[in-house]
Amino acid sequence: MACSGGDDQLMIQRKRVFVLSIIVTAGTMGAADIVAFIARLIGGLAVQTVLNDASGWLLALAPVGGTLVFAYHWFTSGLSD
Numbered sequence: 001m002a003c004s005g006g007d008d009q010l011m012i013q014r015k016r017v018f019v020l021s022i023i024v025t026a027g028t029m030g031a032a033d034i035v036a037f038i039a040r041l042i043g044g045l046a047v048q049t050v051l052n053d054a055s056g057w058l059l060a061l062a063p064v065g066g067t068l069v070f071a072y073h074w075f076t077s078g079l080s081d
Contacts, residue, residue: 014077021073025066032058 032055039051 011077014073018070018073021066021069025062025069028058028062028065032062 035051035058036055039055042051
């Protein structure tokens, strides 16, 4: 069964959004790692505690957010197919 031109464009758009969400999730996790590295370099007790807490939350929330975005795109593309 052939897809119409609109269906092909929709699939390409969904693929782009999916890839972009993976890149953003990986970038967020990378930013959290950079924050943790800077926290080790600074070494001030109060600043280091705040940066470690912030990077810990980022490392915890980034995969969860990425998974939710992936699930949303999978769910919406599954309904239209």
